[in-house]
Amino acid sequence: MTFLQKIKNFVRSRSIHVAYVDVGSCNGCDIEVLACLSPRYDIEQYGIFVHNNPREADILLVIGAYTPGWEEKLRGLWEKIPPPKAAIAIGNCPISGCLFARPHTLVDPPVAKHIPIAAQVPGCPPRPTEILSAILSVAPTVFADYEVNGK
């Protein structure tokens, strides 16, 4: 690994831009992601910046159990994110559908069918600290040596 690559890896692990998208949840996970912004959890001290703009994001937090309205749109949103990128599923809904995956439902879980998911945080809803630690542990691993073995 070159010295330049080392610098890149270090910088990337300290500047993670996050966008979140709700594809049909109960809102509980949304507000736990929002709670991460609060001074208590202080997501920005780890170099994570929640901007909610897919075009400049590195990490996409997917919340919810994939409703019919998101067909084509979630895929398009995923393609708008410039590489290197990773998606993290927050909560039980994108993993299994949680209690929405029952007869007569409209949702179509898991989200992994539609876009590649790098990590999953179970919980209904997960605590803000769990979301935080998931982002922090996934991002450096996914983005490390992108120029060498990525693409």
Place this chain on the structure above:
Amino acid sequence: MKRTVDVSIPVGPVHPCWKEPARVKCETRGEYVVSAEVELGYMKKGIERIMKGRPWQEVMFLAERVCGICSVIHNMVFIEALEHISGIEVPRRAALLRVIVNELDRMQSHILANFSYCYTIEHETLAMYLLDVREKVMDQLERITGARVTCAYIVPGGVRFDLRPEDAQALRLSLSAIEQEVTRYTDMFSGGPLIALRSKGIGILTKEAAREAYAVGPTARASGLGDIDRRLRHPTYQSLGFSPVVRTEGDNYARIMVRFQEIVQSIGLIRKCLDELPAGPIRGGGIPGAGEIAYSGEAPRGELTYFVKTDSAGRVLEISIQTPSIMNIEACCHYMLKGVSSMADVTSTFVSSDPCIACTER
């Protein structure tokens, strides 16, 4: 024909300021909004279809997941509807504990709504202050119920856990800290000249329009409709001497101020409950039976109605949920947004009505 519409600007579904996806299509003349149309369907989970034919023990948890922000009131209204159907009595201590938890939930929901508004008008300092206070409220909620969100605290005939004396002590301490901070932030909000520029006189909802769209909750109370508060018809709130907060301006500023005032009011209600809290059982017991009812309660966003029909085994045969956000967002998009003078005010007006798309679509 004279052309009145310049361009149709869609906002959303993914927007940096909104927590949830919705799509507002604004017909504009210059930047002046002539009319707005909303496209939903991004959150439709079909929760009423899932609930049909399931036992109440399962529907209880599904009802909470209609909305994650105001989950306690969904739990409370569904359970109280069952109690009214089968004539189950609730001990006084449990009834007061329900009010405590419900008011804590209302506080965190209102703080979150005001945070969203401050964030949207880009007053980030106040927004972060508010989010910090919210964590204090969440701590108390977690201390009493065991969970931050979706706590399933209320069960037929009572509540799940008792309030220990040390919890009550911690609650009182925390309440005075929260009250101090919220009062300070209310002054910051009402005294800020730049906030007033972005909020006063924008997105006006008149009393007549509020009545016509059947707006509820803080949105309607900011337009001068006080009698629509369902807490006035709840026996426990009646015994606590509740009276609603009403303002008459009907603009963004009034809606946010109503929420600030209600937070302080909720603190007062919780204190009163703690003072009056008698010793005794927290669960009276009872089994839900057959019947049909339309039961309403006051959610943080307004009147929430459950139309429930059960059979003798307690299975839910038919259910229909009318959430407050449906009426409020509709009032917002078809009345408030008309005549808003710039696109930046579209997002802030939309957020000021405290939209919860998960509620709206279920």
Place this chain on the structure above:
Amino acid sequence: MKEALYEKDLTAMKFTILESRRHDRMVREIAADLGIPHLLLRRYLMENLDMLLLENLPARYEQGKKFQEGLPEVERALSSHLYTRAVPLINERVMDAIVAATKERVAAGIPLSEAVSAGKAMVRQVILR
């Protein structure tokens, strides 16, 4: 026909909204009042109203029914407020014309029920057109 880039066909989702129990009951009530098949009325609603208004229809309908208790006899019998402001089925100007025509008939000595059913036929024509 040119297709808009981001527009989607919303018919299926609008149908899911109208399928719910309260919406269904409301659609059937209005259809019975006007004397048109409820499937046609449902299609008319889906074509003309946006999704949020569809979600809110039962609440508006109940509120409109309460409001029209205080209206004069002809307006109440024709549900003029209900079908223009609360559930926006037809244009207000069209409704005003229908109400005026009905009032003229009543003044000319035609019994109220007959005049109202003629007025409702006019409402029906506007919807089915």
